[in-house]
Amino acid sequence: MDAHLRDLRYFVAVAEELSFTRAAERLFVSQPALSKQIKQLEEQLRVRLLDRDRRTVSLTAAGRALLPAAREMLGAWDEAQRAVSDAAAREASVLTVGMSTSVGRGLLADVRERFTERRPTWSIRFRQVNWEDPTAGLADGDVDVAFVWLPIPRQETFNVQVVAEEPRWVAFRDDHPLAGRDTVAFEELLDEPFLALPDDAGPLRDFWLATDERGGRPVRVGATVSNADETFAAIEDGSGVVLMASGNAAIYRRPGIAAVPVTGLSPSRLAVAWRADDHRSAIRDLLCTLLPDGRAACETAPVRK
Template identity: 60%
Template sequence: MDVHLRELRYFVAVAEELNFTRAAGDRLFVSQPTLSKQIRQLERDLRVTLFDRDPRGITLTPAGVALLPLARQILQSWSGARRAVTEAASAQTLTVGFQTRIGRGLIPSVTARMEQRLPGWRLLFRQVTWADPTAGLATGEVDVAVVWLPLPAGDKLAWNVVAREERWVALPAAHRLAHRSVIPFDELVHEPFIALPASAGVLRDYWLATDQRTTPPRVAAEVTTADETFEAVSSGLGVVLVSAGNAEIYQRADVVCRPVSGLSPSELAVAWRRDDHREAVRVFTEACVRCLCTLPVT
């Protein structure tokens, strides 16, 4: 069976950290069970044991020591190949990650700005699930991303806030609070909530408003996309906090959205990797700020 680049990337992270928790949370932004599963799959594919595991920690086996420089070389070669292909293409492409529909008039304005400043460049949009709160930036899947804050801690990503929107709640149409024009968060704390996956980390906590609670939230279901979220709400599984803009974008007859009082506004940001100094990245991020920062603060 062929080994995947993701498995090699995960192996290198664990080998360099010698700690599954740090590698999962600080390097890869995935859950520890997901990381452990991928490492076990790599060991099965290679038919070797790569790490010695005991209560005191982990160490590389001789097979792991032999694989580490080769894995680094393969990943570096693939990165070089991707760069060469991109540079050879007649039309340069900037890949934009997102998790919910962007809307808000952003894309037409940014596209026009890109065409004016960088003729020949085009935008490619890629939807990434909530399992990666960086919307593909951490893995190199995208060049820039339109994301909801907060992002995972660390110094590898930079961002600018481009819009602030009130947090609303999405309820099943028949919910007992659906008739209210504004709902205090205190009246929602005991409701079952739809949550982002655990790998979303601080972003999951933010949309559960854990900082406003005195007891842990009741999580009725976990979802990885916006469409899954609204399907779960319409099915009566629970309620979910959403931004005011997304409440408008995702309107549907079987879901009611209402403003929530007692919560700080959500923040939409354009994000990029700090070490990516390409002009196209700068032009895109500046265009996002120019477009969306003119919106009123809610």
């Protein structure tokens, strides 16, 4: 039976990290799912690829033999995917931009207008991605560029540029005891149940729960939410409160929900992210409409079709 590329990708991640925990984080999968796929690959090949105990993971002789071949096969497949994507993009003349929340702030209209000026025959397609994927589709290759909230898992593997830095606010039902306040200190929220992003969101989940700023106090999770609609439904039914960027507090203002600035927290950062190995000129043109340092370059560069 032939091994699936997914199984080889999982194997390479574990072999490079020598840790099922870090490999699972890198792949955006659960550790049990990763272990299951590695076991399935070993059964298919009828060899043991990894020696593992509670503390360490190491490659067997068979695993060491498979690793370079697996890397070569995955590299060839990734290159084939890029070639196909480039061909499809040239034919369709479309760039896909991912996001997990409404971006607002005038960014989308500005990007569309400026990009159209640069490439009159091209168009931008915006895609909403749930919070299970904090990279908004970028990690899986479903989008070309993404608006993301930092931090994201494996952030160092992407190019990331911050486009907005904003204080964090808290949203709760308008009958909450703190709803009438001008500001709320974060210490006043420590015992509140919080709405949490899915576990797969990793460090971004922790950021919106402000786990690093609780002084060791545990988080009370009232509910897990995957998108904005689920968030506001959970607020309305009293499941918990939620932190959000000040710009999103304005975007999502609605009856029955109050939002108040929170003091004592570091600011949130909205960024545009793209794959480090994506050097298409259309990506560069899109980015220079977003980034202050790139706009002058766009103005002097030739218009592309």
